[in-house]
Amino acid sequence: MNLIAAGAIFGGTLTHGLQLIASGLLGEWAFKGGTSTAVLGASLHYGIAIAAAGLYCALALRRSWWREHWLTGGTLFGVVAYLVMNLIVVPLSNAPNPDLAPEMIAKELVAHTVMFGIPIAGIVTAFLRKAAA
Numbered sequence: 001m002n003l004i005a006a007g008a009i010f011g012g013t014l015t016h017g018l019q020l021i022a023s024g025l026l027g028e029w030a031f032k033g034g035t036s037t038a039v040l041g042a043s044l045h046y047g048i049a050i051a052a053a054g055l056y057c058a059l060a061l062r063r064s065w066w067r068e069h070w071l072t073g074g075t076l077f078g079v080v081a082y083l084v085m086n087l088i089v090v091p092l093s094n095a096p097n098p099d100l101a102p103e104m105i106a107k108e109l110v111a112h113t114v115m116f117g118i119p120i121a122g123i124v125t126a127f128l129r130k131a132a133a
Contacts, residue, residue: 067125071122078117079109
């Protein structure tokens with residue numbers, strides 16, 4: 001879902017969006033790599049999402065607040081994910097620097113909370129409740 005939001009926010013094709021993710025490792029070359037760099041970008045995207053879900057799961061196992069208030073927790077998690085990616089990860093990578101215009105920040109915060117943080121929190125919480133039953 002977050003890839004769909006990225007396409008809506010940034011425009012362009014899915015391939016270009018995935019190549020943008022791959023450019024974190026490969027720089028400008030990612031945009032010349034065709035399908036192979038798009039596949040790399042998809043792998044990186046889903047790897048990061050799985051790692052983030054594992055992190056939320058660890059938080060929820062350590063502190064019940066993250067399970068009991070998963071909607072708020074997911075929103076906070078999405079905001080933190082946005083901040084970490086755009087203020088630390090992307091600037092340290094080979095990808096183009098993020099657009100920090102207020103309009104873009106607002107769009108990306110909505111995407112990171114509604115299509116990333118909240119779904120991760122909801123799925124992790126449901127999984128942990130089922131496992132406990």
